Amino acid sequence: MKLSVQEEPFFPDGKISHFANQNLETGAIVSFLGKVRSDPENPLEYMLIEHYPGMTEKAIEKMMGQAVKRWNLIDCLVIHRYGKLTPGEDIVLVVTSSKHRREAFEAADYLMDFLKSKAPFWKKEISQNGEAWVESKEIDEVALERWK
């Protein structure tokens, strides 16, 4: 298991290929890359991501441990950025590995659902119309219900 909460950009291809070459029992690798997106009707200038140092790492490590146990993963990797990010930049990378594909798919889905609403990050969007904190979506809470 490897977690990095960092301000600087990362290189997803390198991270994924390094992760992929670690274990010969691995039959499936699933990766998810989340990016900063802009809205044509209200173009985003940049996004500021705030987090709670200390708790962020603890909360994500806990959910990674749960995912490894529940889906019998061989390994998983999470990278999540904070600070100032512009449209097109990568925010989050989740990579899971298992013997068979189903476990890796589900675990990656689970980790993303938890990162969305149970890891202490807060996003603020700055556009020409001003700035606004991103509000949590009910759909993200509903998504968590699937994993009970």
Place this chain on the structure above:
Amino acid sequence: MTVRVLYFSWLRERIGVPFESIETDAVRVNDLLVELRKKGERYNLAFTQTSSICVAIDQELGDMDSDITEAEEIAFFPPMTGG
């Protein structure tokens, strides 16, 4: 007891500081909130709608009824928006 209280996101902006030390005898999170609201208009405004506020006690998610008598660090923040 003295606890370190942290605020994030728009709570931090409304209150005006990221953290502070608070002297309190509060037993539950709710008791602490009552005390914080009395600190002034900025606090009162920030904590108007506690239904949309989350709390962490020593970096673990809790709720408004959580016991804080042993707590060293209490954080208040709006629902999280990671990922």
